[in-house]
Amino acid sequence: MRTVYLDHAATTPIAPEVREVVARAMAECWGNPSSLHLFGRRARDLLDEARVTVAQALGCLDAEVFFTSSGTESDNMAIFGAARVAPPHKRHLVTTQIEHHAVLHAFQRLQKEGWEVTYLPVDSWGRVDPDDVRRALREETWLVSVMHANNEVGTLQPIREIAAVCRERGVWLHCDAVQTFGLLDVKVDDLGVDMLSVSAHKLYGPKGVGALYLRGGVKIAPLLVGGAQERELRAGTENVPAIAGFACAVELSQNRYAQAASCIAQLRERLEAHLLERIPDLQVNGHPEHRHPGILSVTIEGVSAESLLIALDRRGIAASAGAACSAGSIEPSHVLLALGMSEERAMSTIRLSLGRGNTPEEVDMAAEMIAEEAHRLRRRARAVASVR
Secondary structure, rough: OOOEEEOOOOOOOHHHHHHHHHHHHHHHHOOOOOOHHHHHHHHHHHHHHHHHHHHHHHOOHHHEEEOOOOOOOOOOOHHHHHOOOOOOOEEEEEEEEEOOHHHHHHHHHHEEEEEEEEOOOOOOOOOOOOOHHHHHOOEEEEEOOOOOOOOOOOOOOOOHHHHHHHHHHHHOOOOOOOOOOEEOOHHHHHHHOOEEEEEEOOOOOOOOOOOEEOOOOOOOOOOHHHHHHOHHOOOOOOOOOHHHHHHHHHHHHHHHHHHHHHHHHHHHHHHHHHHHHHHOOOOEEOOOOOOOOEEEEEOOOOOHHHHHHHHHOOOEEOOEOHHHHHHHOOOOOOOHHOOOOOOOHOEEEEEEEEEOOOOHHHHHHHHHHHHHHHHHHHHHHHHHHHHH
């Protein structure tokens, strides 16, 4: 059975070049990078080279890049780290209703600790209004966190405009760019952010490694304590092979991202057009222009997303209903509800996310199968309803 992978927003397949780099690092640079002897220096050199590579891609200094175990840790490190150094009179935080759970759950925990948090609404396309950010800021506001692209519907946020608002008021801005780094041109000075979280496995790198950018002068408290690794901001021996793989994936993406983003966007548009042709009442979610090149969220009324995904999996089509970290949840997506969608329609929504390995032929085949299974499930639902 031929398979088609349409879940790149959950994770991407590791690139062959990255696998080779990771294997070589495990064989040749297995020393502790904090050790002073030859074996440690080999690992340290590889670590330093990787940091420079990631920094160049972000357009920042290598001293502003801190390696972590994931995008989730990077988000937590930024949010909790910033909160721990806040002055006593700065106890207000701002984020949006559609953030990844790595951000939302961090803010919810801070609320339990006595912080006040404002959760900004979004429009029906999932986009934040910078004026809403401006109105939310107060004298006691310490940190704002807004994602670059939503992981479920793909809407891109006006980060530059939001950053300008935060700078005017002297408020730090954190941005989760896990979905866009490696596919779009993510430069921290261009975006104007103070902190930015990225992850390797969303750009054809290994799982278990990410990074946090901290603008020079931004001081936060460490999330993990112990050794002096990562300039005393993230204790624990660095995962050098994974970090080397991360750097390789970043380097590959920098050579390919403009062309790759354009090709992936064309495939997404092709898939969308085919689905609209075959399922006329299908609803496309997210912003029509300011959108991630590869994410397509669609609602097929009267069709259970769970049933559709199971049927597609049996036919070799891999897709999802939203964030991978929410798999198994029977609750409707918080993102879709924030867009004003009813619970019933939210439970009829699937996410199709394309990547570098997809082809027009795969897109055509997937569209045909999605339409066939959607119509089959609708017929079955009508038959069950008529019996009742």
